[in-house]
Amino acid sequence: MFRNATKAGSLGIAAVLLAMTATACGNNNEGASPSASSTPAVSPSASTSESASTSPEPAKEPTPISIYSYDRTDYANDRVVQEIEKRTNTKLTIQPGIPWDPEQLNVMTATGKYPDVITIIDNDTFDRTGQWIKTGILQPFTDEILEQTPNLKSLLTQPEFEDLKVDGKYYLLPMRDEPPLGSAGQFVFQIRQDWLDKLQLPVPTTTDEFLDTLIKFKTMDPDGNGKEDTYGLITNGLDKLVSYSAGFFGLPHDERSTGFLKVGDGYEYWAIQPQVKDTLRWVKQLYDSGLIHPDTLTQTNITKTRPVFAEGRIGVTVENMNFDQLVNRITALQANVPDASVIQMSALKGTEGAYGYSKGNGHWAYTALSSQNKNPLESAKLLDFLLSDEGTKLSTVGIEGVHYTMDGDKLVWNEEEKKKDPGFNVNTSGQFHELNWGIVRWSPMVSEFYMKASETVVPNYSQMVQENLDRVNKYLIEPASYNTSNEEWSKFIGTGKTLENEFFIKAVMGKVDIDKGFDSFVKSWKAAGGAEAMKAMSDAIAASKG
Amino acid sequence: MNRLPLRKDLRRYRQMYLLALPMVIFYILFIYIPMYGITIAFKDYSVVTGITGSPWVGLDRVREVFDNVFFQRAFVNTLLISLGKIVFGFPVPIALALLLNELRSRWFKGLFQNIMFIPYFLSWIVFAGIIENLFNGSGLINGIRVNQNLDVISFLAEGDWFLGIVFITDIVKSAGWETVIYLAALTGIDPHLYEAAQVDGANRWKQTFHITLPGLANTIVVLLILRVGYLMFAGFEQIFSLYSPIVYDVADILDTFVYRIGIEQGDYSFAAAAGLFQGIIGLTLLFTVNKIAQKIGSAGLF
Numbered sequence: 151m152f153r154n155a156t157k158a159g160s161l162g163i164a165a166v167l168l169a170m171t172a173t174a175c176g177n178n179n180e181g182a183s184p185s186a187s188s189t190p191a192v193s194p195s196a197s198t199s200e201s202a203s204t205s206p207e208p209a210k211e212p213t214p215i216s217i218y219s220y221d222r223t224d225y226a227n228d229r230v231v232q233e234i235e236k237r238t239n240t241k242l243t244i245q246p247g248i249p250w251d252p253e254q255l256n257v258m259t260a261t262g263k264y265p266d267v268i269t270i271i272d273n274d275t276f277d278r279t280g281q282w283i284k285t286g287i288l289q290p291f292t293d294e295i296l297e298q299t300p301n302l303k304s305l306l307t308q309p310e311f312e313d314l315k316v317d318g319k320y321y322l323l324p325m326r327d328e329p330p331l332g333s334a335g336q337f338v339f340q341i342r343q344d345w346l347d348k349l350q351l352p353v354p355t356t357t358d359e360f361l362d363t364l365i366k367f368k369t370m371d372p373d374g375n376g377k378e379d380t381y382g383l384i385t386n387g388l389d390k391l392v393s394y395s396a397g398f399f400g401l402p403h404d405e406r407s408t409g410f411l412k413v414g415d416g417y418e419y420w421a422i423q424p425q426v427k428d429t430l431r432w433v434k435q436l437y438d439s440g441l442i443h444p445d446t447l448t449q450t451n452i453t454k455t456r457p458v459f460a461e462g463r464i465g466v467t468v469e470n471m472n473f474d475q476l477v478n479r480i481t482a483l484q485a486n487v488p489d490a491s492v493i494q495m496s497a498l499k500g501t502e503g504a505y506g507y508s509k510g511n512g513h514w515a516y517t518a519l520s521s522q523n524k525n526p527l528e529s530a531k532l533l534d535f536l537l538s539d540e541g542t543k544l545s546t547v548g549i550e551g552v553h554y555t556m557d558g559d560k561l562v563w564n565e566e567e568k569k570k571d572p573g574f575n576v577n578t579s580g581q582f583h584e585l586n587w588g589i590v591r592w593s594p595m596v597s598e599f600y601m602k603a604s605e606t607v608v609p610n611y612s613q614m615v616q617e618n619l620d621r622v623n624k625y626l627i628e629p630a631s632y633n634t635s636n637e638e639w640s641k642f643i644g645t646g647k648t649l650e651n652e653f654f655i656k657a658v659m660g661k662v663d664i665d666k667g668f669d670s671f672v673k674s675w676k677a678a679g680g681a682e683a684m685k686a687m688s689d690a691i692a693a694s695k696g
Numbered sequence: 697m698n699r700l701p702l703r704k705d706l707r708r709y710r711q712m713y714l715l716a717l718p719m720v721i722f723y724i725l726f727i728y729i730p731m732y733g734i735t736i737a738f739k740d741y742s743v744v745t746g747i748t749g750s751p752w753v754g755l756d757r758v759r760e761v762f763d764n765v766f767f768q769r770a771f772v773n774t775l776l777i778s779l780g781k782i783v784f785g786f787p788v789p790i791a792l793a794l795l796l797n798e799l800r801s802r803w804f805k806g807l808f809q810n811i812m813f814i815p816y817f818l819s820w821i822v823f824a825g826i827i828e829n830l831f832n833g834s835g836l837i838n839g840i841r842v843n844q845n846l847d848v849i850s851f852l853a854e855g856d857w858f859l860g861i862v863f864i865t866d867i868v869k870s871a872g873w874e875t876v877i878y879l880a881a882l883t884g885i886d887p888h889l890y891e892a893a894q895v896d897g898a899n900r901w902k903q904t905f906h907i908t909l910p911g912l913a914n915t916i917v918v919l920l921i922l923r924v925g926y927l928m929f930a931g932f933e934q935i936f937s938l939y940s941p942i943v944y945d946v947a948d949i950l951d952t953f954v955y956r957i958g959i960e961q962g963d964y965s966f967a968a969a970a971g972l973f974q975g976i977i978g979l980t981l982l983f984t985v986n987k988i989a990q991k992i993g994s995a996g997l998f
Contacts, residue, residue, distance in 0.1 A: 256960070262744075285744050450940050652941060
């Protein structure tokens with residue numbers, strides 16, 4: 151989902167900050183208009199759409215609401231935005247041009263000036279949500295608010311989000327992922343089916359078979375150009391490759407869970423488990439055999455690996471399981487290799503015990519009300535509207551009769567009208583409107599409505615989604631906790647992650663012996679505060695499980 | 697030296713003071729007033745309560761900084777990279793200025809000077825993009841190596857290569873600018889000295905060693921003092937745009953460490969404590985080197 155995080159973006163923080171501050175105060179009129187009704191997408195229970203759409207009293211002034219989200223186009227007089235404003239009696243300020251770089255939000259909060267509604271991306275080096283709740287940057291969705299926002303309430307009170315409560319209050323609206331609940335976490339192995347076909351190889355199912363397949367990809371000239379210039383695999387970092395592969399050896403871990411699993415009577419962090427050594431040995435084999443594309447070593451941003459994969463000389467990428475992105479990946483590849491195809495693979499068997507991709511928590515990132523929001527109820531009603539069927543459909547396909555018409559149950563786009571509204575940005579959102587993702591959810595790709603609409607452009611979209619989902623979800627393992635947070639752990643994770651990443655990289659590159667290095671890594675990890683932090687977290691998880 | 701009373705001085709040199717005024721205001725507004733924020737190094741800073749509302753914690757955060765394993769490494773890396781840049785980079789513009797000074801063709805001299813100067817105007821982000829495209833695994837140089845059936849070298853992922861690239865690109869980026877400063881200083885040398893030396897039979901080498909270099913000495917000392925004053929600042933933009941976790945071992949400097957802790961991990965007090973330490977060392981070095989320079993006969997910086 152990281153569409154655009156760049157280092158350049160980080161360095162431009164100051165400029166963006168100034169701009170943010172200016173617009174947050176200025177309440178500019180961005181955005182524009184309209185539309186209609188339909189898919190649940192968010193959660194099975196978030197189906198009614200009464201709340202915000204019917205309530206505005208004509209005499210009341212629209213409520214100004216500033217929103218921070220990522221990778222936004224300048225909506226100018228976009229009619230979908232205007233229609234949302236009309237139906238929710240709000241005046242929205244959505245700052246354009248924010249890249250996928252959470253550091254900007256960090257700086258904004260540090261200055262003490264931040265918008266009313268903010269979307270927060272957590273990662274495994276900074277527990278933003280935990281710290282910002284503690285320091286009072288966020289305000290809760292109170293019971294009074296939830297009583298008036300049925301869709302929001304129905305989402306938050308789903309059992310899987312119970313552990314999002316802090317001191318009995320809900321602060322965070324979890325943004326539901328594209329795949330259905332219970333699917334693998336986001337990053338999965340994706341392989342060139344056309345190369346497998348050409349070399350008459352089956353899809354590998356074990357870590358050993360995978361190694362053999364990649365060796366053949368490297369040596370048997372799958373691109374047919376007569377040169378040995380192909381690679382096995384690319385992703386965004388050797389350390390990341392180790393974490394993406396840990397599930398094959400029985401360690402349930404993905405960046406959106408706590409990374410804790412049950413060990414004995416307590417809970418422990420995945421990176422210090424002995425199975426990590428098996429994972430490291432396997433990744434080292436890939437590295438030593440020259441199968442890993444060298445850009446994997448230096449590119450920490452997955453978006454930068456995409457054009458390299460699209461060149462058509464690499465067999466596997468470890469990437470987001472977002473299906474629209476899979477379509478984009480294949481399209482980009484076909485510009486260079488017309489008959490190319492890519493499929494998402496099942497998890498590889500690397501151990502006799504349980505293995506699989508780590509089951510995801512069903513959401514990524516959060517939307518929250520900031521403590522500077524003077525209109526929390528109206529803001530919550532806006533979010534409630536966007537979660538509703540009506541809001542979902544409006545923010546996805548625009549206004550019926552303007553941007554599309556329905557021919558029976560078939561959607562027919564009006565491309566001319568779509569071109570008039572900047573929110574229909576093909577570069578960031580394909581054929582859909584940009585507001586369908588990143589405000590209250592990610593694109594509802596597995597909803598029937600979304601799939602049908604997608605088939606107007608990608609004929610076998612539903613089938614493609616289902617086949618890939620079946621493969622990816624074939625073998626799953628589950629972490630002990632997804633959302634539990636704890637102060638000691640929150641303070642330690644930055645240091646812990648740096649120690650972990652550096653050890654993984656050195657071990658894979660052969661700069662330290664895996665066995666000896668692992669023992670000394672665990673020792674220094676614990677000595678740097680990991681032992682106490684892990685114990686505190688273990689207690690917190692135990693407490694959350696009652 | 698005769699000193700004028702302040703009022704007379706202000707009146708007499710009012711145009712000079714007027715010229716300096718914008719920079720003075722700039723420094724007051726953007727350098728001195730924000731220094732108040734340094735206090736968060738001694739507080740448990742919270743964004744919501746603000747600087748004044750956050751509780752004092754004494755030297756707790758400073759102690760945490762010194763205990764941090766990555767801080768110690770960043771400190772060493774900063775010193776090594778800065779010293780490397782001085783050792784390899786400092787003589788280059790002096791040599792270039794001397795060489796350019798000997799050129800007869802003004803046209804060629806101007807052209808060469810401009811070409812050297814261009815990288816100085818590129819931002820590090822743009823420059824780093826060019827470097828990445830040259831040295832990456834899929835970059836131009838490796839493309840050529842693959843065509844020659846040579847192994848790919850991950851220049852930006854191997855510590856030694858990485859440092860080499862840091863030193864060389866620093867020279868390419870900044871040598872042009874410093875050369876101009878030296879060339880300007882050269883124009884200040886009295887041409888009569890050369891004429892007199894020629895009459896005495898001094899060849900070009902002797903003129904260089906006995907007239908040109910002594911004439912440049914003050915400028916060299918000033919630039920060296922400035923360089924040493926920045927010893928604790930090894931080039932944030934350059935390192936930040938080129939490094940990745942794979943080379944943290946040799947490339948993580950205090951600036952990047954402070955950035956990661958402060959901006960990426962939101963621990964502002966810790967980052968401020970580390971940054972304060974960096975500033976104090978820098979200031980101490982600046983004063984020390986300036987004093988030494990004065991002792992050995994140079995005018996120094998102030």
